[in-house]
Amino acid sequence: MFLDFSGREFNLPTSTLRFAQCLRHINLNNLNKTLVNNQIRSPEVRLIDETGKQVGVIKLEAALSLAKEKGLDLIQVTERVEPPVCKLAEYGKYLYQLGKKERKEGKQKGGDLKEIRLTLAISPHDMETRTKKALQFLKRGDTVRVAMRLRGREKAMGRFAEEKVGIFLEMVKQSMEIRMERPPKMEPSGLSLIITKK
Numbered sequence: 053m054f055l056d057f058s059g060r061e062f063n064l065p066t067s068t069l070r071f072a073q074c075l076r077h078i079n080l081n082n083l084n085k086t087l088v089n090n091q092i093r094s095p096e097v098r099l100i101d102e103t104g105k106q107v108g109v110i111k112l113e114a115a116l117s118l119a120k121e122k123g124l125d126l127i128q129v130t131e132r133v134e135p136p137v138c139k140l141a142e143y144g145k146y147l148y149q150l151g152k153k154e155r156k157e158g159k160q161k162g163g164d165l166k167e168i169r170l171t172l173a174i175s176p177h178d179m180e181t182r183t184k185k186a187l188q189f190l191k192r193g194d195t196v197r198v199a200m201r202l203r204g205r206e207k208a209m210g211r212f213a214e215e216k217v218g219i220f221l222e223m224v225k226q227s228m229e230i231r232m233e234r235p236p237k238m239e240p241s242g243l244s245l246i247i248t249k250k
Contacts, residue, residue: 086127086128086143086146086147086150087127087128088125088126088127088128088143089116089119089125089126090116091128092112092126092128092136092138094112094134094135094136095111095112096109096110096111096112096135097109097110097112097115097126097128097135097136097137097138098133098135098136098137098138099115099118099138099139099140100129100137100138100139100140101140102122102124102139102140102141109135115138118140119140122140124140124141124142125140125141125142125143125146126138126139126140127139127140127141127143127146164194164195165194165195165196165197165246166189166194166195166196166197167196167197167198167199168182168185168186168189168196168197168198168199168220169182169199169200169201170182170198170199170200170201170216170217170220171200171201172200172202172206172209172212172213172216174216179219179220179223180223182220183220183223183224183227186198186220186224186247187224187227187228190224190228190230190247190248190249191228191249193249195233195246195247195248196246196247196248197244197245197246198217198220198221198244198245198246198247199241199242199243199244200213200216200217200242200243200244201241201242202241202242202243203242206242207242210238210243213242213243214236214243217236217243217245221247224247228249228250229249229250230247230248230249230250231247231248231249231250232245232246232247233246233247233248234246
């Protein structure tokens with residue numbers, strides 16, 4: 053329920069509400085690229101209906117009237133193709149799907165920096181769990197920072213910490229070839245290194 057300027061209550065049409073909800077997930081760059089309905093300038097278009105079936109090459113006016121009949125939008129989905137490929141769909145839904153696809157592709161590229169934390173008193177089982185997690189990140193293409201936090205008196209046990217990190221690296225190397233991006237280095241908080249998939 054919404055209020056207008058005079059304070060009266062009114063409801064927005066369902067399609068407008070759906071479009072407004074989709075706007076939260078839309079990449080605004082797509083709004084500028086996508087031609088819709090009367091923005092399309094080609095006299096003929098290659099039409100794909102709402103089910104994904106190819107209708108064929110038809111006049112723009114016929115495609116626009118068909119879209120209007122079905123309560124959908126005519127969306128140009130290709131650039132620099134004669135005649136352009138157009139699809140019958142809800143504009144808001146189409147932009148949402150486009151944004152979703154871009155986000156998914158961005159995730160697949162990976163490349164994030166992930167951190168695996170170890171401790172001096174880590175159990176063999178926990179070490180295996182951390183190894184599996186590191187392998188998961190590396191397979192995805194992420195860079196992994198291995199950090200061994202040392203507190204108080206533990207800072208005097210640098211060599212022991214290096215041995216633990218060495219055991220962890222050997223466990224990772226058994227399943228995958230890795231490359232050391234940054235060798236083990238003592239920092240104020242402890243020991244750390246960065247590895248990637250070879």
